[in-house]
Amino acid sequence: MTRATLVNWLLVLGVILLAAVPLMVVGGEFGGADELAAQRIAADHPDYRPWATALFEPSAEVTSGLFALQAAIGAGVLGYYFGxxxxxxxxxxxxxxxxxS
Structure with a gap:
């Protein structure tokens, strides 16, 4: 087995571990930081009223699409750099x- 093959297999194993370990630790439930902050504020200050509201409330589909667009742009930048x-x-x-010569 060449060194490059070994490095490739170790990278594949690392990617699998990076995906699997958080799922096992958290139990498959990922909550956002905004949600945790809102819960904490509601628990500490039940009479709190927000002083500002969001100008744009995207639906779940739009949020998912924006996240995918952000990931695609990031992957494009990284791919360009490595190329x-x-x-x-x-x-x-x-x-x-x-x-x-």
Whole structure:
């Protein structure tokens, strides 16, 4: 087994662990920080009234779509960065071999 193959399998195992461990620890229930803060404020100050309201209340579908768009943009930026870095490294390697010749 080559070093690259071993690294790939370790990365796959790491990704699986990153996905599985939080699900086991939390029990599959993920609540947002906003929800926890609202519960805490309601428990500590039952007479509290918010002084501002949201200008835009998106539905669950719109919220999910915006999150997916954010993830896609982030993946695109990371993919672009890694592509540029790999191309730079390849071109540098090629220029080094032609300079040595």
């Amino acid at each position: 540029v870095a790999r191309t730079k490294r390849r071109l540098r390697r090629e220029s080094d071999t032609t300079a040595e």
